[in-house]
Amino acid sequence: MSVTLKDVAQAARVSVSTASRALTGTGLTSERTQQRLVRIARELGYRPNPIARGLKTGQSRLVALLVHNLTNASFQVMAEVVQARLKALGYQMLLCIGGDDPQQESDTLTTLVDHRIDGLIVVPTGKNGPQLKALSKDVPIVCLVRRDDATDLETVLADDPQGAYLGTRHLIELGHKRIGLIVGRQDTTSGRERLSGYVRALREAGIARDDTLIHAGHFEPETGATCARKLLDLPRPPSAIFVANHEATLGVLRVTAERNIAIPDDLSLLCYEDMPWFEWHRPAISIVDNGARDLANLAVDRLLHRMDKGNGNDGVREYRVGARLIKRDSCRQIDAQVPAKSAKSKSSSSKSSAAKSAKV
Amino acid sequence: MSVTLKDVAQAARVSVSTASRALTGTGLTSERTQQRLVRIARELGYRPNPIARGLKTGQSRLVALLVHNLTNASFQVMAEVVQARLKALGYQMLLCIGGDDPQQESDTLTTLVDHRIDGLIVVPTGKNGPQLKALSKDVPIVCLVRRDDATDLETVLADDPQGAYLGTRHLIELGHKRIGLIVGRQDTTSGRERLSGYVRALREAGIARDDTLIHAGHFEPETGATCARKLLDLPRPPSAIFVANHEATLGVLRVTAERNIAIPDDLSLLCYEDMPWFEWHRPAISIVDNGARDLANLAVDRLLHRMDKGNGNDGVREYRVGARLIKRDSCRQIDAQVPAKSAKSKSSSSKSSAAKSAKV
DNA sequence: AGCGTTTCTGCAATCGTTTGCAGTCTATCG
DNA sequence: CGATAGACTGCAAACGATTGCAGAAACGCT
Numbered sequence: 001m002s003v004t005l006k007d008v009a010q011a012a013r014v015s016v017s018t019a020s021r022a023l024t025g026t027g028l029t030s031e032r033t034q035q036r037l038v039r040i041a042r043e044l045g046y047r048p049n050p051i052a053r054g055l056k057t058g059q060s061r062l063v064a065l066l067v068h069n070l071t072n073a074s075f076q077v078m079a080e081v082v083q084a085r086l087k088a089l090g091y092q093m094l095l096c097i098g099g100d101d102p103q104q105e106s107d108t109l110t111t112l113v114d115h116r117i118d119g120l121i122v123v124p125t126g127k128n129g130p131q132l133k134a135l136s137k138d139v140p141i142v143c144l145v146r147r148d149d150a151t152d153l154e155t156v157l158a159d160d161p162q163g164a165y166l167g168t169r170h171l172i173e174l175g176h177k178r179i180g181l182i183v184g185r186q187d188t189t190s191g192r193e194r195l196s197g198y199v200r201a202l203r204e205a206g207i208a209r210d211d212t213l214i215h216a217g218h219f220e221p222e223t224g225a226t227c228a229r230k231l232l233d234l235p236r237p238p239s240a241i242f243v244a245n246h247e248a249t250l251g252v253l254r255v256t257a258e259r260n261i262a263i264p265d266d267l268s269l270l271c272y273e274d275m276p277w278f279e280w281h282r283p284a285i286s287i288v289d290n291g292a293r294d295l296a297n298l299a300v301d302r303l304l305h306r307m308d309k310g311n312g313n314d315g316v317r318e319y320r321v322g323a324r325l326i327k328r329d330s331c332r333q334i335d336a337q338v339p340a341k342s343a344k345s346k347s348s349s350s351k352s353s354a355a356k357s358a359k360v
Numbered sequence: 361m362s363v364t365l366k367d368v369a370q371a372a373r374v375s376v377s378t379a380s381r382a383l384t385g386t387g388l389t390s391e392r393t394q395q396r397l398v399r400i401a402r403e404l405g406y407r408p409n410p411i412a413r414g415l416k417t418g419q420s421r422l423v424a425l426l427v428h429n430l431t432n433a434s435f436q437v438m439a440e441v442v443q444a445r446l447k448a449l450g451y452q453m454l455l456c457i458g459g460d461d462p463q464q465e466s467d468t469l470t471t472l473v474d475h476r477i478d479g480l481i482v483v484p485t486g487k488n489g490p491q492l493k494a495l496s497k498d499v500p501i502v503c504l505v506r507r508d509d510a511t512d513l514e515t516v517l518a519d520d521p522q523g524a525y526l527g528t529r530h531l532i533e534l535g536h537k538r539i540g541l542i543v544g545r546q547d548t549t550s551g552r553e554r555l556s557g558y559v560r561a562l563r564e565a566g567i568a569r570d571d572t573l574i575h576a577g578h579f580e581p582e583t584g585a586t587c588a589r590k591l592l593d594l595p596r597p598p599s600a601i602f603v604a605n606h607e608a609t610l611g612v613l614r615v616t617a618e619r620n621i622a623i624p625d626d627l628s629l630l631c632y633e634d635m636p637w638f639e640w641h642r643p644a645i646s647i648v649d650n651g652a653r654d655l656a657n658l659a660v661d662r663l664l665h666r667m668d669k670g671n672g673n674d675g676v677r678e679y680r681v682g683a684r685l686i687k688r689d690s691c692r693q694i695d696a697q698v699p700a701k702s703a704k705s706k707s708s709s710s711k712s713s714a715a716k717s718a719k720v
Numbered sequence: 721a722g723c724g725t726t727t728c729t730g731c732a733a734t735c736g737t738t739t740g741c742a743g744t745c746t747a748t749c750g
Numbered sequence: 751c752g753a754t755a756g757a758c759t760g761c762a763a764a765c766g767a768t769t770g771c772a773g774a775a776a777c778g779c780t
Contacts, residue, residue, distance in 0.1 A: 002498075004736060015760045020738060030758060047474050051420065052736030054411045055765045062475075070439055071636065076430040083457050092471055095455035097443050111452055114407050115422075138362075253640045276431060277637050280613045364766060375730045380768060390728060412766030415735045 003044045012040045023048070054116060063091045063303070064112045066122040068100040068219075072246060073275045074292040075123075078144070081296035082121060089304070091118065100219065102127035113139055119303045124148040126188060140306035144299045147189040147318070154306070156299040156319045158290040160190050163323030164197025164244055167270050167288040170325055171240045172205045175334040176268060180231040180238035181214045182224060182252065184245040191216060194244040194272065213238055217245070224248025228255040239334055240268035244288075249275070264332035274326070283329035294321045363406050372400045383408070414476060423451045423663070424472045426482040428460040428579075432606060433635045434652040435483075438504070441656035442481060449664070451478065460579065462487035473499060479663045484508035486548060500666035504659045507549040507678070514666070516659040516679045518650040520550050523683030524557025524604055527630050527648040530685055531600045532565045535694040536628060540591040540598035541574045542584060542612065544605040551576060554604040554632065573598055577605070584611025592619065599694055600628035604648075609635075624692035634686070643689035654681045 009019035014033065022029045022037035023046075029037075040046075054060045065082050067075040083093045094117060098105040102125045109128065112120060113135055120141045124132060129150020132141060136153055143155040171179050181198050184191035195214070202209055212234060217223035224243065228251065231238055243249050249271050256263060263269050263283055271278070271287045278285040298319055369379035374393065382389045382397035383406075389397075414420045425442050427435040443453045454477060458465040462485045469491060472480060479500045484492060489510020492501060496513055503515040531539050541558050544551035555574065562569055572594060577583035584603065588611065591598055603609050609631050616623060623629050623643055631638070631647045638645040658679055 006736075016737080017739075017761080018759055020736095021759090024738080026739095028758075033758085047470070049415075049736055050475055051411055051414045052765090053738075055409075055415050055736080055767085056738045058765080060411065070430050070436040076436075079430055079455075080457055087467075092454065092475065093456070094452065095439075096453070097440060107447075110407070115410055115452065250637065250640055257640065257642065275637070277610065277635070277641075280610050280617065281637075282617065282642055365768095366766075376767080377731080377769075378729055380766095381729090384768080386769095388728075393728085409766055412735090413768075415737090415766080416768045418735080 002049075003046045004049070005046070008037065008041050008044055008046050011044060012037050058116060059118050060116045061091050062094050062115060062117045063119040064094040064096055064117045064121070066096045066098050066105065066108060066112075066120065068098055068123055068125075070097060072273075074145075074246070074273050074290060074295075077292045078296040078299075081293055082300055085297070085300045098123075098125065100125055106131055109135060119307050121299050121303055124151075126150075136311075140303055140311045142299050142303045142306070144295060145190070149189070152313075152317055154302055154317055154319075156295055156302060156321065157189065158295060159320040159323050160193035160290075161197040161200070162320075163272065163288045163290060164194040164242075165201045166197075166323060166325045167242055167244070167272070168198045168201035169205070170286075170327070171242060171268060171270060171331060172201060172207070174240075174268065174331055176238075176240040177207055178210070178213060178236065178238040178240075180241040182227040182231075182241065182243045182245050182248050183214070183216045184219055186216050191245075198242065198244070217248070219245060219247040221247060221249075221251035221254070224251025225255050226251070228252040232259065232261070238267075240270065240331065242270045242272075244272040246271070246273040264330050268331040268334075270331055279328065285330045286328040287326050289324050289326050291321045291323060362409075363404050364409070365406070368397065368401050368404055368406050371404060372397050418476060419478050420476045421451050422454050422475060422477045423479040424454040424456055424477045424481070426456045426458050426465065426468060426472075426480065428458055428483055428485075430457060432633075434505075434606070434633050434650060434655075437652045438656040438659075441653055442660055445657070445660045458483075458485065460485055466491055469495060479667050481659050481663055484511075486510075496671070500663055500671045502659050502663045502666070504655060505550070509549070512677055514662055514677055514679075516655055516662060516681065517549065518655060519680040519683050520553035520650075521557040521560070522680075523632065523648045523650060524554035524602075525561045526557075526683060526685045527602055527604070527632070528558045528561035529565070530646075530687070531602060531628060531630060531691060532561060532567070534600075534628065534691055536598075536600040537567055538570070538573060538596065538598040538600075540601040542587040542591075542601065542603045542605050542608050543574070543576050544579055546576045551605075558602065558604070577608070579605060579607040581607060581609075581611035581614070584608025585615050586611070588612040588615040592621070598627075600630065600691065602630045602632075604632040606631070606633040623690050628691040628694075630691055639688065645690045646688040647686050649684050649686050651681045651683060 005019050006016055009016045012019065018029060018033065019037055022034045023041055050061055063086050065079060067079065070076060070079070079095055086093050094112065096108050096112070098108055105125045106128050109131060117139060120139055121144050122141060123145045124143050126146060126148050129148045132148055132153060133151045135141065141153055143153045145158060147155045147157060168179060181195070183194050186192055186195070195216070199209055213231065215227035215230060217227055224245065227248065228241065231241060232255065241252065243252050256267065261267050269285060271285055273290050274287050278287060298321060302319065365376055365379050369376045372379065378389060378393065379397055382394045383401055410421055423446050425439060427439065430436060439455055446453050454472065456468050456472070458468055465485045466488050469488065473495055477499060481502050481504050483505045484503050486506060486508050489508045492508055492513060493511045495501065501513055503513050505518060507515045507517060528539060541555070543554050546552055546555070555576070559569055573591065575587035575590060577587055584605065587608065588601065591601060592615065601612065603612050616627065621627050629645060631645055633650050634647050638647060658681060662679065
C-alpha cells in the first residue's frame, strides 16, 4: 500500500540497508548517496513504518499519560502540556483514563507495556505499586501528582503541605478561627499532606485543632455535599471552609446554594486547584493553585531524562512544585469576635439574590 | 525480555505456528493442544506482542480520537465514552489534541496513519479535506460534530439547526423579541446551522431578522466578550442573548459581570452545550444540550461498523443526534412591551450583589 | 488391506525495518 | 607498483508474530 524502504532503495538502485542507513542518518554512508536518498524518499513520499521499526528496535515512539479523568481541570492542562511537549520531540501521546480505579489502572498498564510504550507518566491510584515497580524495569516511569507508596518511583508532586498551609494561613489572617476542611481520602499522599499543611497553619496561629471541622472523603462532588452539610450543621459552624478536594467543590457549592448561604458574607470559601470558570463565578472563587502546568512540564523533563540518560536510579526521587495563593472574592475578613452574619448590611441583599437561583 | 510465542511453543514442544494457531483460536488445532497451549501460555505469562502482530497483519488495535481541546466539556465526555467503549473491545484509544489548527491536524493525521491506527474519529477543522479523503481509503474514518465539506466522509452531527431553533423558540416564548445571537465562525457547519435554526425560529414567530443582533466569531472566550459588548452597546440592546458558541460563554459572562448586568433580570442568557458547573452557577444557566454522549456513542458504532463490515460506501453519510432544551434559571419571561429593566423591584438588589464580585 | 478424506501439524516465507559482518572500491603510503 | 587502511556498500539474519502449503496422522469406507 504505502511506499516502503524497499521501494526507495530500488528507485535509488541501492540496497535496503544502505537506504536505511542513509535515511536514519547514521554517518555510515557517503554524503552523496545520503542526500540522494533523502531526496528520492521525499519524492516518493516515503514514511518509515514505526511498527516495523518498533519491532526491530523495541521502541514505539509512544509515550503514555495515565490520568484519572478529564473533568479535572488540572488533568486537562497536564494532558495538553504533555501532548505539546512530546509532539515536538516526535512522540505520540497515548492518553488513558483510569478513573482512579485500581483494576482499570492495572489493565491499562499491561496494555500499555504490551504496546511497548517508550515512557509513562502516571497519576497512580496507589493500589498497584508492585505492578508499577515491576514495569518500571522495562519502561521509564514518572509518577505525577500522587506518590505510590509501595514504589520508589521518581515522582513529581505538588507542594501540598505548603499549599494547604498557605491557604489556611490566608483564612486565618482574614480573622477566621473556625475553618472547616474538606480534604481527600487519607490513604492518598495529597489527602494526608493537605491535612498536615492545614494543621500546621493552625498550630502556628495558636488555634486548637478541632476534629469536627475536618472531613476527609472520596474525590466526588457528592462527598463535598455531604461534608459541607455536616460542617454547616455543627452547633458552631465554621466561618470559612477550605475545600482541599478539588472534586468536592461542586458539591459544596450546591449545598451553600440550597441553603441560601451567601459567599463570602455568610461563609468564606477557599478551594484547591483552579477551574476555568472560578474566575467568572460570583463571587469569583479564591484558590490555592497547584501549578498544574509546571507539574506537567517537570514530569516530562524527568521522563525524557530517563528515556535517554537511562532508566537508572539517580539520587532524587521526589520533586516538588510550588503552590501559590490566588485571591479572588470568596473569602472575606471577619471582625474579631462577631459571628459571621451581621458583618455588613449587604448580606440580606445577597441572600435574596441567592434565593432567586436556589431552586436548582 | 518478555516471553515470546517461541518460548511458549518450546515449552509445549510444538512449532511456533501451532502455538500461534492455538492461541489466536482459529479452529485449526486439536482441542487438546489448544487447551494445553492456552494453559502453558498463561503459566508463562505470555502476552502477544502487538507490534509484531501489527507488522504482519497491518493492524495496531489502536483507534484515534482527534479533538480540538479538552477544555470543552463535550469533548471530555466524548473522550471518556470513546475510551470506555473501545477498551471493552480490546482497542486502545489514542487521544490527540489538534487545537482546531489545520497544520496541527494535518501533522497529527499523518503520524496517526504512520502508526497504522485501525480507525479514526475526528472533529475536523475543515481545512484538510483532501488529506482526510485520501486517508479514508486506508483507514475507516468517522467525522464527529463537524462536517468537512470537502469530503464525503461518514459524519455524526449534533442536530444544530434543531437545537438552535429550540433555544431561540424558548426565548421567544418567554416574550423576547430582540434576541442577540453569538455564534461560531460561518465557515463551520455548526456555525452556519445554528444560525439557520435561529433564523427559522424568528421567521416562524414573525420577528424580523436584525443583523445587528447577530455576531459570528472564533471559538474563544475573547470573541464572546467582544460580541457581548457590541450587542450591549446597541442603541436598543437585546433582552436576551443566545450564546451558541460554547467557547464564547465565559467571555459573555465576564462582560455581564463587568457591567453589573443581572441575569436574568436585566438580560436572559441561554447557552449551547452544557458545562458541569452551569448547574451550580448563579443563576443556573439554561442550555441547549447537544447530546455529547449520544454523539460519541453513535460515532463509535459507525466506526466499528466500518472497521469490521468493511470501509465501503453504504448509503447514509450523515447522522443526526437530537438536541434538547434544559431550562434552568438564566432566562426569564419578559412583559410584553415594557423594557427589560423595570420588571420586578428585585433588579436593584441583584445589581448590588453583582457589584460586589465584579472586581475581577 | 488399500485408498480417499479429514484433521492436525510443521516448514518456511513474509511483514518493513535495523544491524553485524564481510566484501568492494578507492586513495594513500612506502 | 603493490600493499593496506579507510570508506562505503550489500548480504543476510534478526525482531515476533501470521499464514499458505504440503506432509503426516487418523479415520472411515469398500
